[in-house]
Amino acid sequence: MQFFGGSEISPSPPVPTASGNNAHMMYVFNRNGVCLLYKEWNRPLHTLNPQQDHKLMFGLLFSLKSLTAKMDPVNADKGNLGVPQLPGQGCSFHSFRTNTYKLSFMETPSGIKIILVTHPKTGDLRESLKYIYSLYVEYVVKNPIYSPGSPIKSELFNTALDQYVRSIS
Amino acid sequence: MAPVGPRSGDAIFSSIDRVNAELFTLTYGAIVRQLLTDLEEVEEVNKQLDQMGYNIGIRLIDEFLAKSGVSRCVDFKETAEMIAKVGFKMFLGVTASVTSWDADGTCCSIILEDNPLVDFVELPDTCQGLYYCNVLSGVIRGALEMVSMKIEVTWTRDVLRGDDAYELQVKLLKQVAEEYPYKDDE
Numbered sequence: 001m002q003f004f005g006g007s008e009i010s011p012s013p014p015v016p017t018a019s020g021n022n023a024h025m026m027y028v029f030n031r032n033g034v035c036l037l038y039k040e041w042n043r044p045l046h047t048l049n050p051q052q053d054h055k056l057m058f059g060l061l062f063s064l065k066s067l068t069a070k071m072d073p074v075n076a077d078k079g080n081l082g083v084p085q086l087p088g089q090g091c092s093f094h095s096f097r098t099n100t101y102k103l104s105f106m107e108t109p110s111g112i113k114i115i116l117v118t119h120p121k122t123g124d125l126r127e128s129l130k131y132i133y134s135l136y137v138e139y140v141v142k143n144p145i146y147s148p149g150s151p152i153k154s155e156l157f158n159t160a161l162d163q164y165v166r167s168i169s
Numbered sequence: 170m171a172p173v174g175p176r177s178g179d180a181i182f183s184s185i186d187r188v189n190a191e192l193f194t195l196t197y198g199a200i201v202r203q204l205l206t207d208l209e210e211v212e213e214v215n216k217q218l219d220q221m222g223y224n225i226g227i228r229l230i231d232e233f234l235a236k237s238g239v240s241r242c243v244d245f246k247e248t249a250e251m252i253a254k255v256g257f258k259m260f261l262g263v264t265a266s267v268t269s270w271d272a273d274g275t276c277c278s279i280i281l282e283d284n285p286l287v288d289f290v291e292l293p294d295t296c297q298g299l300y301y302c303n304v305l306s307g308v309i310r311g312a313l314e315m316v317s318m319k320i321e322v323t324w325t326r327d328v329l330r331g332d333d334a335y336e337l338q339v340k341l342l343k344q345v346a347e348e349y350p351y352k353d354d355e
């Protein structure tokens with residue numbers, strides 16, 4: 001079951017600030033901008049409808065990646081701002097933090113982008129995102145019924161993911 | 170925490186679930202056999218094997234990336250080395266070697282000494298045009314397409330046709346960079 005909009009339809013209501021659940025939302029995009037998965041555990045404020053929200057998130061990441069690659073003081077070979085980069089090439093940010101949330105991001109060379117929005121005091125989630133990617137491979141990629149590029153509807157994946165994310169401190 | 174570097178093919182191969190080699194060989198043989206019966210034309214079978222390989226490759230790339238932890242390869246040379254040393258080792262348990270680089274670095278040959286797909290196989294005279302392992306060329310094509318590389322794969326040597334090893338020629342056609350998929354007015 002995918003969660004869109006209100007948390008009143010979730011089977012187990014998310015506990016707001018208990019240490020067992022720090023995650024607010026999660027997005028998974030593929031290389032073409034299709035939102036494969038959107039999961040929400042604790043999101044009190046909704047400002048946009050889901051379509052616009054996904055586009056905004058994807059656009060944000062795309063721009064941030066271009067910006068970070070261009071501003072790189074170390075790497076000699078940089079394209080101009082706005083020139084499309086290959087996924088994984090150039091330096092890329094892995095998280096940003098505001099006073100109300102922290103957004104952690106991982107992109108694979110195959111273009112799969114995993115975004116996890118959590119409580120601002122969360123530590124480095126890069127290993128967790130790698131583990132989530134391996135869950136994606138196990139439950140989604142290896143499922144012959146799943147057609148690549150379409151939204152994920154696997155119960156097993158959702159359950160495993162839910163269990164894992166709730167255990168991230 | 171320092172990021173973990175990419176794991177070697179041997180390490181990954183020993184840590185993942187494996188299937189009985191004979192079962193694998195016989196299953197693949199049954200598939201080729203069935204395709205020959207259904208399609209009858211050897212060229213058609215070659216195309217189907219390539220297509221099947223392509224569908225496998227587009228999924229296999231994610232498993233490869235997740236299990237090996239490699240980040241993007243810097244150039245095509247590194248990519249070819251990855252495929253031969255880590256990829257083939259991880260999924261088939263055999264190590265391949267990369268040779269015959271051309272001047273631009275866009276074309277190379279991957280050589281397989283042994284190949285688990287073809288144990289116990291001999292091609293009869295009626296199937297002389299068949300590329301028995303064509304699924305492998307599809308897999309490489311599909312996997313590299315998902316990392317933005319368009320390639321062309323051809324078989325230059327094939328043991329079932331009388332040569333001494335399996336040689337795949339892999340040619341990089343172009344790298345397709347990602348573009349922003351949404352139009353501004355949508």
